[in-house]
Amino acid sequence: MSFSVETQCVRFPSLELDCGVTLVNVDCAYETYGSLNGDRSNAILVTHAFSGDAHAAGISADGQPGWWSNMIGPGLGFDTDRYFVICANVLGGCRGTTGPACLDPTTGQPYGMHFPVITIGDIVRLQKRLTGHLGIEKLLAVVGGSMGGMQVLEWAVAYPECVAAAIPIATTARHSAQQIAFNEVGRQAIMADPDWNQGDYYSSKPPARGLAVARMVGHITYMSDASMRQKFGRRLRDKDAFGFDFSVDFEVESYLRYRGSQFVNRFDANSYLYITKAMDYFDLSNGKPSLSAAFDRTKARFLVLSFSSDWLYPTYQSLEIVSALRGRNVDVAFCELPSHYGHDAFLLEVKEQTAMVKGFLASVFEDLSR
Amino acid sequence: MTAQTAAEVNRNVLARRDYAMIAELVRPASRVLDLGCGEGELLAWLREYKNVDARGVEIEGAKVQRAIARGVSVYQGDLESGLRDYPDRSFDFIILSQTLQEMRHPLGVLQEMLRVGEHVIVSFPNFGHWTVRVAHLFSGRAPKTELFPYDWYDSPNLHFLTVDDFVLLCRRQGWTIEHRVCLNGDREVTMMPNLLSEMAVFSIRR
Numbered sequence: 001m002s003f004s005v006e007t008q009c010v011r012f013p014s015l016e017l018d019c020g021v022t023l024v025n026v027d028c029a030y031e032t033y034g035s036l037n038g039d040r041s042n043a044i045l046v047t048h049a050f051s052g053d054a055h056a057a058g059i060s061a062d063g064q065p066g067w068w069s070n071m072i073g074p075g076l077g078f079d080t081d082r083y084f085v086i087c088a089n090v091l092g093g094c095r096g097t098t099g100p101a102c103l104d105p106t107t108g109q110p111y112g113m114h115f116p117v118i119t120i121g122d123i124v125r126l127q128k129r130l131t132g133h134l135g136i137e138k139l140l141a142v143v144g145g146s147m148g149g150m151q152v153l154e155w156a157v158a159y160p161e162c163v164a165a166a167i168p169i170a171t172t173a174r175h176s177a178q179q180i181a182f183n184e185v186g187r188q189a190i191m192a193d194p195d196w197n198q199g200d201y202y203s204s205k206p207p208a209r210g211l212a213v214a215r216m217v218g219h220i221t222y223m224s225d226a227s228m229r230q231k232f233g234r235r236l237r238d239k240d241a242f243g244f245d246f247s248v249d250f251e252v253e254s255y256l257r258y259r260g261s262q263f264v265n266r267f268d269a270n271s272y273l274y275i276t277k278a279m280d281y282f283d284l285s286n287g288k289p290s291l292s293a294a295f296d297r298t299k300a301r302f303l304v305l306s307f308s309s310d311w312l313y314p315t316y317q318s319l320e321i322v323s324a325l326r327g328r329n330v331d332v333a334f335c336e337l338p339s340h341y342g343h344d345a346f347l348l349e350v351k352e353q354t355a356m357v358k359g360f361l362a363s364v365f366e367d368l369s370r
Numbered sequence: 371m372t373a374q375t376a377a378e379v380n381r382n383v384l385a386r387r388d389y390a391m392i393a394e395l396v397r398p399a400s401r402v403l404d405l406g407c408g409e410g411e412l413l414a415w416l417r418e419y420k421n422v423d424a425r426g427v428e429i430e431g432a433k434v435q436r437a438i439a440r441g442v443s444v445y446q447g448d449l450e451s452g453l454r455d456y457p458d459r460s461f462d463f464i465i466l467s468q469t470l471q472e473m474r475h476p477l478g479v480l481q482e483m484l485r486v487g488e489h490v491i492v493s494f495p496n497f498g499h500w501t502v503r504v505a506h507l508f509s510g511r512a513p514k515t516e517l518f519p520y521d522w523y524d525s526p527n528l529h530f531l532t533v534d535d536f537v538l539l540c541r542r543q544g545w546t547i548e549h550r551v552c553l554n555g556d557r558e559v560t561m562m563p564n565l566l567s568e569m570a571v572f573s574i575r576r
Contacts, residue, residue: 303438322445326455331425333443335434355439363441370421 003073005031005058005066009096012129021116025105028130029054029096030088033072034080036136041368043136044078044361045127046087047144047151050218050275051267053095056087070350077354083140083361090151091126092118092275094268101202101268111270113199118274120147120282124154128162140368141361143167145346146313147275150282153321157284160297165364167357169305170346172317173291173324174283179312182221183276186214190269199270211269212260219259224309224342228252291320292327301367302332303360305353307345333360388467388493389415391551391571395491396420400462403427403487405449405479406469410437417442425461427452450475453482461487470494471527477539484576489548493571496552498532498564517568533564540574549573 007029015026031054036043046056046068057072057080059065066087072078078085089097092115100115107114131139142155142163149171156166172179190196193210201207223231232252236242239249248254285291302325306318315336325332337352339345346353389412396402398420404413407426417424426444428434437444445452449469464487466479471494473479483490495517505513512522520527533552540547552559552567559567 301443323455326445327457329457329460331423331443332445333434333438334445334447335431335438336446337435338431352435356435359439359441366441 003033003058005033005055005060007031007054007060007096010130010133012126012133015091015122015126015129017116017122017125018119019116023098023116026091026098026126027096027102028088028091028098028126029093030086030130031055031057031066032087032134033057033085034083036084036134040136041138041140042082042365043084043086043131043134043139044141044143045131045139045155046072046078046085047127047142047148047155048087048090049144049146049148050279051263052148053093054087054089054097055095057085068347071354071357077350077357078143078361079358082365086131086134088127088130090123090147090275092123092271092278094271095266097126099268100199100270100274110200110202112202113270115270115274117281118278120150120154120278121158123278124151124158127151127155128159131162138162138164140365141165141167143169143357144171145169146171146343147279149313150279153284154282156298156300156302157294160299163300164368165303165361166300167303167305167360168318168321169353170307170310170313170318170343171321172313173294173321174285175280176317180280182217182312183280185217187273187276189213189217190272193269196269199273201269206264207269208261208264211264211267211272212257214269214272215263215267216256216260219256221312222343224311224340226309226340227342227344230340231255290327291324295325295328295330298325298328298330300330301360301364302330303356304332304334305346305356306334306336307339307341307343307349308336309340310343310345312343387553387556388569388571391553392465392467392491392493393420395489395549395571395573396422396463396465398422401425401460402463402465403461404465404467405452405483406466407437407442407444409433410440410442410444412465412467413437413442413444414440449473450479450482453479453486456486458485459488463487463489463491465491467491467493468495471497471529471531474528476529476531480539481543484545484574489573489575491571491573492536493569494531494536495527495569496533496564496567497530498534499568500565503565533567533570536570536572540572545574545576547572547574 012026015023055066057066057069089095092099100111104111142152149168152168190210193207195205196207235251237254284294288294306315322334401423404426413424416422434446464483501515502513551571552563553569
């Protein structure tokens, strides 16, 4: 859908963090689509995945479509003719919201490693400030995939009165050892790059090689064996025979190198460290006797979705969420969608998600106005 | 005919005549869980006309997708595990329509339903119907009738219970039968239901 959008920004004087530090002058970059209705009951917050940003839909000034523009827009799954959709860049990010690349007002220098370690809870706390700033007391829905799904769960637990519906997609209530392990490989790749320089690289060269390797690992985890076989197979890149050297032989090598190098242009290596750490710390059951107990005060209706070939956030993790919700008799719909795209499926399997999201939202909206 | 299409036929042949009876038994504005809810037709109706909190469980993904698309909260999973998570008395009514005879452990499912729900509404085809008895008596083979149109090897039905069997089970378990409607076609059968009815709808509680 080709409507043009502009990223906006709001500054909050301070934000208390879970680690005990209070950040000052916190910027939050966001976009909105559609319009808020009279009783402010049609607002949907879309939370982005690890490397996403506030530009979720429409066309930006520099001609870029949003990362979920096939789901958000007039007549689409998140129908902007009916709903007011908000998306904000996460705290710790590098796309307009305050993060380690921003200037620390107390020193006048970029935060770098002086940026406090943040949590998914902190990310959501800033989003709550934003919805307050926009005059929205209760969200019709919070929706997001992957790390976005963690924010959805956090919203439902931290602000139970403020969420009518929650749609966590391809996500988990807590990172597993395997998920932490992949993140740690990414972090180590960055920190092993001499250009990283303890996070102090903003006046020199960024750790591009480390960040690119981290992204390459990430991309492998987003695909599936089947989707990689289909997309690349063992095809060679621009050659008919092996080169017998260590330049690019295979298509898949070329693809990963390309994605890695592209990523360096739009992402900050320190943000990578901080945001992956926030994901690894995430455990909804932390300090609670059980995962079910985390949902004690939750009133939202849930739609939980997973994808059959997603091995990064496998279906069993969605089922864990569903099971915990049923343990508190929370209204939850769940479906595992068949897909061979792996974790990427949540961005690609649009048709099925559209039908379900539309019906679910309409039903929640109807419940609210009853 | 594969087992799956057989199950479909089962649903179509019986044409869900029991839905009307079930809909009558469900109290308005109550909490309802429909086990094996298919595409959520009954739940959508109950939500619309009886303002119930409608939820369902269904194993087939495509049906779950369509149910959710029509705004019904449906969980993809098998019925047995579907009940386990719920606290006691989570629902006012739990419905099991035309599926009891397909369950591997019907007693366990009924017990779980009675734990999670206050009222349990069960409908099932009556294997005691005279046509079934006659078919069995004269053919000497697994009965094949309009009501049970399958060969023994492709039938979704694992158990062949009758109205009397169900009443006996309730008595043994100490369950109270609140309502019982036996149907032959669209007609209610009051005399000799075990012999004359094709289908029964029971509402029971602990």
